[in-house]
Amino acid sequence: MGLVLALLMLPVGGASADPKPTIPQAKAKLEKLNEQADLVVEKYNQASEKWKKARKKYETLNGELTRQGEKVAGLRKELVTMAVSTYQVGTVSGWEGLVNQADPGDLLNGMAAVDQLSASRAQALNAFDEATKTLRANRDGAKKALAEADETRDELSDEKAKADKMVKAQTKLLRELGAYQVGNPNGSGAQYTGSASGNARAVLAFAYAQIGKPYQFGGTGPNGWDCSGLVQAAWNSGGVSLPRTTWEQWSWGASRKVSMSDLQPGDLLFSEGLGHVGIYAGNGQMVHAPQTGDVVKVVPLSSYGRNFVGAVRP
Missing domain, CATH: 1.10.287 (Helix Hairpins)
Structure with a gap:
């Protein structure tokens, strides 16, 4: 990691540094x-x-x-x-x-x-x-x-x-870079208005209510979340008890995997390497807690920037 940071911050071309990169x-x-x-x-x-x-x-x-x-x-x-x-x-x-x-x-x-x-x-x-x-x-x-x-x-x-x-x-x-988002730990988030029904609707209603709250590693709410902590709490509100970590959640869902072409609102989306998980919100979007310096948000799957290893339907 130290080498990565050193390469990121190293000036090029003698004493003059590169211009400050864009966000x-x-x-x-x-x-x-x-x-x-x-x-x-x-x-x-x-x-x-x-x-x-x-x-x-x-x-x-x-x-x-x-x-x-x-x-x-x-x-x-x-x-x-x-x-x-x-x-x-x-x-x-x-x-x-x-x-x-x-x-x-x-x-x-x-x-x-x-x-x-x-x-x-x-x-x-x-x-x-x-x-x-x-x-x-x-x-x-x-x-x-x-x-x-x-x-x-x-x-x-x-x-x-x-x-x-x-x-x-x-x-x-x-x-x-001026890109750090503090978020609002006490925010009321947003209202889910999508097509989910049953317990999946309760899950997404909970997740949307967390929008704007800060990402916090190890966070299990209510004021800050990491990705698997948000997923666990959201599905708990829908009546399903999930394990705590992404690896455990992926293993738990071994017999519940679904095709990425057959996603339904509420399904869990896992990134390659199992380092990240989010909740499919429908219409090609995902609600998740991204990473440090960011907040719980809804993003298009097309702009996520990482490969998905698969999906699980609790």
Whole structure:
């Protein structure tokens, strides 16, 4: 990426620099950088999702560990109580009392009670032993899950650093060219008036309401979006739960792919390399969150500037 930027900013012909490029020229020069940024951001999103899952696994196991610890403590208390009771039976009114019973029936009943007590004690000891084993297993599982979460946190930190660096480079170039769009995080967007129906209409109504809000890498709304975050939230409003990243969304839609010649409003459009995704709005247009320095917008597919690898119909 550093080499790309160096080539973009390098003066030509000695000390004199080229004239400041126009915005179209800048967009052409930034195209490769934006493609790289798409991939970096998606890797960040992947690491973020991995960390969330690892953290959730740890929290679940840690909760089970706490509950199992309470169970073991309760069983331990029960065993102590039983041991004290057994000791009292054995020394005060135990075997001596039983053998001195005048009535043989009372003797048999007493022996049965002792056998029952022994069986209960054995059962309690077994329950305690199993619960303790489970406690140890949960503790080991929680430690492993915490280590996984720590590892993915470090991975997330590395990917975020790369994304931050990429965004900084994009922002610098766009600001120098006066092409950086801040957007309105609190805007009300636009109204969808196309031909979509059913849940696809709800999806596009949601997406259009985000028009004008800024692109934000890792953004899942409501004030800023990245491409897959917008797609996920839009389809969630239409009653369909999608994965978070473009790669996951493409994989999720493996059995739902449609031809680019058979697009319907609401279909998901994926760019080559799976670094970007948008929503087909009908009439040859797509609503999407483009890249840093831009806002959620509707664009003609013909002017998108990147190749599509395919489409998915949720």
